[in-house]
Amino acid sequence: MQQTILTSFKSYVSQEQLFDTSQPILLAVSGGIDSVVLTHLFSKADFSFAIAHCNFQLRGEESLRDEHFVQQLALRYQVPFYTVRFDTHDYTTAHKVSVQVAARELRYKWLEEIRQQQGYHFIATAHHMQDNVETVLMNFCKGTGIAGMHGILPRQGHIIRPLLFTQKEVLLDYGKAEQLDYVEDSSNTTDKYTRNFFRHQVIPQIQSAFPGAVTNMAGTIHRLKEAEILYQQAVVVHKKRLLVKKDNTWMIPVLKLQKTIPLQTIAYEIFREFSCSPSQTEQVLALLGSESGRFVETATHRIIRNRQWLLITALEEEDAPVVVIEKGQSQVKCKEGQLQLRAVTLPHISASLNIACLDAKQVQYPLILRRWKQGDYFYPLGMIRKKKLSRFFIDQKLSLPQKEKVWVLESGKRIVWVVGMRIDNRFKITDSTKEMLLLEWTALP
Template sequence: MIEQFKAYIAAERLFDPAAPLLLAVSGGLDSTVLVHLCVQAGLRAEVAHCNFRLRGGESDRDEQFVRALAATYGLPFHVQHFDTDAYAAGHKLSTQTAARELRYAWLEALRKQQGLAFIATAHHMQDNVETFWMNISKGTGMTGMHGILPLQGKIVRPLLFATREEIAAYAGAHGLQHVEDSSNETDKYTRNYFRHQVLPKLEAVFPEVVKNTGATIQRMREAETLYRQAVEAQRKKLVEQKGAEFFIPILKLRQAEPLATMLYELLKPFGFSASQAAQVQQLLDSEPGKWVASATHRLVRDRKWLIITPLEAAVSAHFIIEEGQEQVLLPGDMEISIRVSAADGEALPAAPDIASLDKSKLQFPLLLRKWKQGDYFYPLGMQKKKKLSRFFIDQKLSLPEKEKVWVLESAQRIVWVAGLRIDDRFKVTPASKEICRLQLKMRLH
């Protein structure tokens, strides 16, 4: 088994044998065997044990066993006590989820503190098979069908090749002692139910179900690699990034096959669930302006595009600009620079992001704010007022673009729709003596 252990580490490229490991050891059969195998294979390792204080004296017994086990092999020992019940109540988590969060957070902090390369856990083939069948039963995609990964970030699982029977046989052959966790006997936890009830019934019909499922998991991992490559190829074709926003062309997306799966994969990195991806698919046949939001992003159905934009944190709704002020810093790395100069007949820049205004017509302080429904102004060159909502339609602005528009007010009159158009009433004329120039631009860092 030692040779299989070393061969599995090499085949999966889990880690360099010279890399120092932090072994997560509960004191049960599996982790006790993991410690022995690491020592026999000549790996550098330290032992870490979590005391979750959930089983009274039994928890303390486990801690003492692991402490003695580490001492037997001359390995550094680390222990952490947790108030798991309090953490679970405070974070509204199940006891199992709370213990998992506490365990991995501490192990990772300890790994960094000790300068170790990886955290090694004692998950084996049965654990992987149980996870596979649990995921299948709940409903899953490709990710759920690859089971527990041998390498995940800084976590390695070098025992996934071995069955529980093989691990028990190894422990017996080497006279290894271990402790039993009484909570493993109850079926109130989903994993234990699959372990004690579901898999034994499957084994009664298919005696090789564990090894056969393990082989299927390996094939699914390989199939997932091909699947991810295909998804990434489509992502490069379909998703175009412009600043913080992402654009997906609707016509091209409609041609993607299978559409539902591709849409889910494209949206998953932005926090959208499978059910939300289904809602987005319905947006393809809706009118522009409809949207769906995840916890971090919003997707808007534009005329030709699906536009994904981040949900920005709340920002100031308005800025006061005093006379003589030279700059206003806006959210999203934007700024407005302000300069006042004498009107000397120079040609005025004709760009929508630059406003050249007759200073004498301005009343300070000015107010810079986000536009709102009901706003209107007199667009440059027009003598009639126009609502901003209508003006935006004429400019063919998408919903995310509309939401980013700021307007500049003087005495409750809009003088500039920033980045788009000034108000005709405040334009520079031959009679103007001073010009107030404002420019909307990206902020330099």
Template sequence: MPQHLVANFSAYITQHKLFDPTQKVLLAVSGGVDSIVMAHLFKQAGYQVGIAHCNFQLRGEESVRDEQFVQQLAVSLTLPLHTVKFDTQAYVTENRVAIQVAARELRYNWLEQVRAAEGYAYIATAHHMQDSVETALMNFSKGTGIAGLHGILPKQERIIRPLLFTEKDMLVAYASFYNIPFVEDSSNITDKYTRNYFRHHIIPQLQEVFPSAVKNMAATIEKMKEAEILYQEAITKHRKRLLFSKDNTWMVPVLKLQHSVPLQTIAWELFREFGCSPAQTQQVLGLLDSESGRYVETATHRIIRNRQWLLITPTPTLDAPLVVIEASQPNIHFGGGQLHLRQQERGTANIPTAPEVAWLDAKQVSFPLILRRWKQGDYFYPLGMPKKKKLSRFLIDQKLSLPQKENVWVLESAKRIVWVLGMRVDDRAKITPATKEMLCIEFSK
């Protein structure tokens, strides 16, 4: 019954610990029946609240009407009012987003600003049971996985939804029973928005077959919320045994993943955090039986088969620019680390050797030097070898993974490579008994 709605409303808030009754709550009120009834319920229950209304200026006189209506509501309920006008179309143009996205971003950003500035503990929105069911059905249709099937959550950070316990019909009945006026948003009538299509067509057809479809689905959603807790606990355990981090790379052991059960679900949860879509998850699983070097590129990362591992690295950015090094520059900072250069006489002491240090015959090096990433077609004469070798072949022999290859830098002098940084000096620039002056270059990441 409509008259029991206030008691059920307060019970739901207490059951889900949405907020402490001593705290203030900011109500997002549009003027529609849902938010208007929510404002009356908060007032009747005796909670400390204020009203916030956004005018998106998208529906001409109707937008003005809604704002004036909410102003009158605040006066009649003797509640504080906060209003704002947005140039939503300008925001759409500037940020290249859909109108719905623009309105949502503008609304929630502003509501949070008001909440923080005016001392409200939470922001309350008027999402009800049907809204939650619509969300779950849309997520199910899009294939978002189990996380999308819990519908709308009662509480997320500073946002609370205290009407999720009740159906839309009950809110309309409450407004009718107590003669509470409200306004209708004409944009809710059109089917061009996905949610409206589900609201006007999908759910009514389900209710023709199952009259209690919304309540039944809402009850299932509650079960899904609890099942998701167990699910996430299991996924966390699989992540710990399958996902390892080293430097800027995540690593997944191929054999362990192949023997994981259930494989499809674990793979989806493992790789979706790296921009992997459901279709791409199947491609990633295909890497388990492929040779080294094959990869799948997602929106944000590259997943590469490298021997017994899948390596996950951020998608490579554009090639780094060339770095020109003059003789007067002893210290160079670049995308791959830094170089320290110094010249000294040959002397008679033994020269210490280390991969990160190059000792070059100063006579064989001419400035300016060029520092750049390696590219296909590069070649050099590896120290101790009389014949030239393609750098791509040299890197294969060094058993480097694709991400490691992409981070290899070379140093050029007079259009020839004199050093593959951190790996090998060119034989033509090496120190010999005839060397009188040496150029020492130290590389550090």
């Protein structure tokens, strides 16, 4: 048995190109049978390795026992040993996560720190075939895209899993045949944790009906992993066809998306990049048949129906609501740009929307530079009747993201300039104007 497993182990490492066998590897060892067998195989294969152990201090004396056992294991194999003790309960409280999530985050962060500090090429964990099947079944039950069906990858970043080729029973038989000592984690016997429920209840029931279920599912997982490569290649093609970027906004033509096949899948893959959940993807697809102005907000983005487009913009923190400009100031800045002011006596004609020429006599200080708000109105240049800005924006065919970036300049509670667009007729230059206030807006990238 020893030679059979050892040969399969070496073959798997080579087949998956997990690491160069001359490179030193850091083994994550809990003291259980899986990690003990992993350590033994590394030793028998004459690979260079060290042992790292995390004490999460969740099981009192049992946690100390495990730490001591792994320390003795490192002495037996005469390899470097690293250990750490975590206050896991404090971490769960501070970060508002479960014990399982806390342990995983603490473990991998510390292992990566040791890997970098001590110069190990990879971190090896003892995940095996059953672990992989459990992961895929849990992902399937929670709801996942195809990425959740590839299970635990043999190599992911600096993490490698050299035991994915074999089953738990094989590891137990190997440990028994080699008379390997190991420790039992009492928390593994409870069904309180989701993974244990699948391990103790779900998979045994499946195996009672299909004895080869674990091996068969592992084979399917491998095929799905390869199918995912083809899947992602197709997704990239659709994204290039549908996504257009203009400044900081992503744009998708509504008609093109409507005609896309398969619509649900492509939409899911596109919009999940913008923190869109599966249920929100359905809401986004509903925008395809809605009127302009409707939108869906995710945790990070807003997806808006604007005429024949879906516009995707990042949610931003609110900028300062107003910028006060006193007389004599020549420049002010805000989030979208900067405004320069200067008094001039000579005529100045400009065709640029970013330059405004006002009758200085009509301007009262302080000036207020602020974002526009609902209810704002002004008298557009050339008109004697007032118009609400919301109506003016419709005439200008502004999208919602564009409207949100509009600033106005206010004087004496009257809007003198819709910045970069139109001045107010009441402040225009006339034949009696003796001094002008010249305003120049420079948008920031």
